[in-house]
Every structure is written in structure tokens, then in C-alpha cells.
Amino acid sequence: MKQPVRVTVTGAAGQIGYALLFRIASGAMLGDDQPVILKLLDITPALEALEGVRMELEDCAFPLLAGVECTDDPNTGFKDTDYALLVGARPRGPGMERKDLLEANAAIFSVQGKAINDHASRNIKVLVVGNPANTNALITQRNAPDIDPRNFTAMTRLDHNRAMTQIAIKTGTTVNDVTNMTIWGNHSATQYPDLFNAKVNGQAAIDLVDQAWFEEDFIPTVQQRGAAIIKARGASSAASAANAAIGHMRSWALGTEGDDWVSMGVYSDGSYGIAEGLIYSFPCRCCNGDWVIVQDADINDFSRAKMQATEQELIEERDAVAHLLG
Numbered sequence: 001m002k003q004p005v006r007v008t009v010t011g012a013a014g015q016i017g018y019a020l021l022f023r024i025a026s027g028a029m030l031g032d033d034q035p036v037i038l039k040l041l042d043i044t045p046a047l048e049a050l051e052g053v054r055m056e057l058e059d060c061a062f063p064l065l066a067g068v069e070c071t072d073d074p075n076t077g078f079k080d081t082d083y084a085l086l087v088g089a090r091p092r093g094p095g096m097e098r099k100d101l102l103e104a105n106a107a108i109f110s111v112q113g114k115a116i117n118d119h120a121s122r123n124i125k126v127l128v129v130g131n132p133a134n135t136n137a138l139i140t141q142r143n144a145p146d147i148d149p150r151n152f153t154a155m156t157r158l159d160h161n162r163a164m165t166q167i168a169i170k171t172g173t174t175v176n177d178v179t180n181m182t183i184w185g186n187h188s189a190t191q192y193p194d195l196f197n198a199k200v201n202g203q204a205a206i207d208l209v210d211q212a213w214f215e216e217d218f219i220p221t222v223q224q225r226g227a228a229i230i231k232a233r234g235a236s237s238a239a240s241a242a243n244a245a246i247g248h249m250r251s252w253a254l255g256t257e258g259d260d261w262v263s264m265g266v267y268s269d270g271s272y273g274i275a276e277g278l279i280y281s282f283p284c285r286c287c288n289g290d291w292v293i294v295q296d297a298d299i300n301d302f303s304r305a306k307m308q309a310t311e312q313e314l315i316e317e318r319d320a321v322a323h324l325l326g
């Protein structure tokens with residue numbers, strides 16, 4: 001049996017937390033031979049609810065669960081941690097854009113970035129889920145200057161999964177037939193889900209649909225899916241968000257399959273002309289616990305314009321939180 005690793009989940013008493021923790025403890029995220037110690041961080045008023053979550057985790061008798069720690073102190077919550085899922089933040093309500101949460105949530109991530117810098121494993125892998133996820137990931141990264149910026153990522157896997165299902169439904173196939181999906185840019189209404197590089201049974205997805213459906217149906221459906229769920233459920237997505245977080249971390253830790261790739265919000269090195277240092281979603285392959293940006297995706301004028309529009313939004317979000325960037 002491997003030595004246990006420490007996994008910190010923030011906002012652990014919230015709705016995504018409830019859909020996430022039991023799957024991490026079951027081995028779905030890091031494999032069924034990897035014991036985990038769960039470190040659950042939430043704010044003081046949520047500690048009683050968090051205690052209930054701990055009791056339920058204990059009551060599952062998961063063979064891989066080597067311990068559960070609950071805290072409201074970020075310094076304790078991130079001590080020696082190997083993986084962190086930063087979920088704790090306010091969700092948006094009807095009629096809001098995710099960037100409307102910037103003011104409410106940004107301060108959380110500067111505090112947590114500092115705590116990660118001071119206390120976590122130097123090899124920590126961080127996934128930011130709390131919205132606006134890309135810019136919160138940037139704030140976290142910039143407040144942790146002693147840790148490699150490549151260790152900070154933002155979640156666009158939910159958008160990626162949404163896009164895979166939409167093209168599968170349209171083409172009468174299943175997600176098992178869909179590969180090489182890419183979400184470019186921000187986890188927001190400017191994200192660009194790309195069908196020029198995606199494949200269905202090895203064929204270019206764009207050749208299987210008409211351009212009008214792609215532009216007027218597919219792209220807005222994926223961009224607006226979070227809002228559609230808020231409208232229908234009266235609360236933002238939780239189970240599908242938790243599932244995407246598990247998928248993101250699993251791909252990063254255990255690798256992507258064959259020639260396929262996944263979408264991850266990662267530190268831009270200037271690939272595809274995207275401003276260096278933004279946390280931007282690119283097609284990524286993972287191997288040996290590391291990710292690389294796929295370099296040979298085809299970019300036409302249509303894609304280029306969409307990629308730049310979402311880059312521009314990320315630049316504006318970055319500039320709006322300049323005071324928190326360390």
C-alpha cells in the first residue's frame with residue numbers, strides 16, 4: 001500500500017463539497033491504491049455542519065480514508081498538503097455573471113495563496129473551482145511566489161464535459177466516441193468550445209454539423225449551461241462540478257489517455273499567442289503528474305477571434321484585482 005497523501009478541500013461543508021468528498025475518499029480521484037487524509041477547511045459558522053460531514057465520511061468505512069481533519073484556519077488546512085481543491089466561495093445567483101463574484105470572493109484566494117506558500121508541500125497540485133475560477137487561480141498563484149506557477153490550475157473540465165455531451169447528442173453518438181475536445185480561455189460566457197479540433201469517431205466534429213448550429217446553438221449552450229442549471233435548480237451545479245473536479249485531478253495525477261487531451265485552466269507560457277501568466281484554458285496532455293499544453297491544434301480566423309475575446313476578458317479581470325496580485 002502507498003503512503004497516504006493529504007488532500008485539502010475548501011468549502012467542504014458546501015454543496016459541491018458534499019458531492020466531492022465521498023468520491024475522493026473512495027479512490028475515484030487518485031486511484032484505488034492511494035490512501036488519502038482529507039483536510040476539510042470551511043469558515044467558523046460552518047464547522048458544525050462540517051463535523052456532520054466528517055461523521056458521515058467515517059460511517060462509510062472507506063478502506064482508503066486514512067484520516068479526516070476539520071478546521072477553519074487556512075494555515076492548518078494547507079499544512080503539508082499534496083492536493084488542494086479550492087471550492088469555498090460564494091456561488092452566483094440568477095442574473096449574475098461569474099465575474100460579479102470577483103469582489104466577494106477574491107480576498108479568500110489571496111489569504112489561501114499565502115497559506116499554501118507558507119505551509120503546503122512544495123509539489124502541491126492546486127485546482128480552483130470557486131468562481132470566477134481562472135482569476136481566483138491567478139490570485140492564489142501570485143500569492144504563493146515560492147511555488148511553481150504551473151502547480152495552480154482552474155477548472156474548465158465541466159465545460160469540456162458539457163461540450164462532449166452536446167456534440168455526442170447532436171451526432172447520435174456517445175461521449176465514448178468524442179475525443180480532442182477543447183475549451184479555450186475563461187470559465188465564463190466568453191469561453192470558446194472548439195469543434196474544429198474535436199473528433200467524433202476520428203472525424204472532425206465540425207464536418208458533421210452545420211456552421212449555423214455550431215455558432216448559434218452549440219457555443220451558446222455550452223457557454224450558458226451554468227446559468228441554465230441555476231435557473232432550473234435554483235442553485236448552481238454541484239454534482240457535475242464535483243465530477244469535473246475529480247476528472248481534472250485524476251487526469252493531472254494519473255495521466256490522459258493515448259492521443260486524447262483534456263481542457264485545463266493553466267499558467268500561460270505564451271502558447272497560441274495568449275498573454276503570458278494568465279490562467280487560460282488550453283488543451284493539455286498529462287503524464288507523470290505533469291501537464292503540457294498541446295502545441296499543434298489548428299487555429300483558423302474564427303477560432304483566433306474567439307480565443308482573443310476570452311483572453312481579453314481575463315486581462316480585464318486580472319487588472320480589476322491588481323491590488324491582490326502580490
Ligand SMILES: NC(=O)c1ccc[n+]([C@@H]2O[C@H](COP(=O)([O-])OP(=O)(O)OC[C@H]3O[C@@H](n4cnc5c(N)ncnc54)[C@H](O)[C@@H]3O)[C@@H](O)[C@H]2O)c1
Pocket residue numbers: 010011012013014015016017041042043046087088089090091092108128129130131133155156158159187236237238241
Ligand atoms: N469552475 C466550475 O466549473 C464551477 C462549477 C460549479 C460551481 N463553481 C463555484 O464553486 C463555488 C462553490 O459552490 P457551492 O455550490 O459548493 O457553494 P456553497 O455555497 O454550497 O458552498 C460554499 C462553501 O464555501 C464556504 N466558504 C466560504 N468562504 C470560505 C473561506 N474563506 N474558506 C473556506 N470555505 C469558505 C462556505 O461556508 C460554504 O460551505 C462557487 O463559487 C461556485 O460558483 C464552479
Ligand SMILES: O=C(O)C[C@H](O)C(=O)O
Pocket residue numbers: 091092098131158225226227229236237241
Ligand atoms: O455557472 C455557475 O455560476 C456555476 C458553475 O460555474 C457552472 O458552470 O455551473
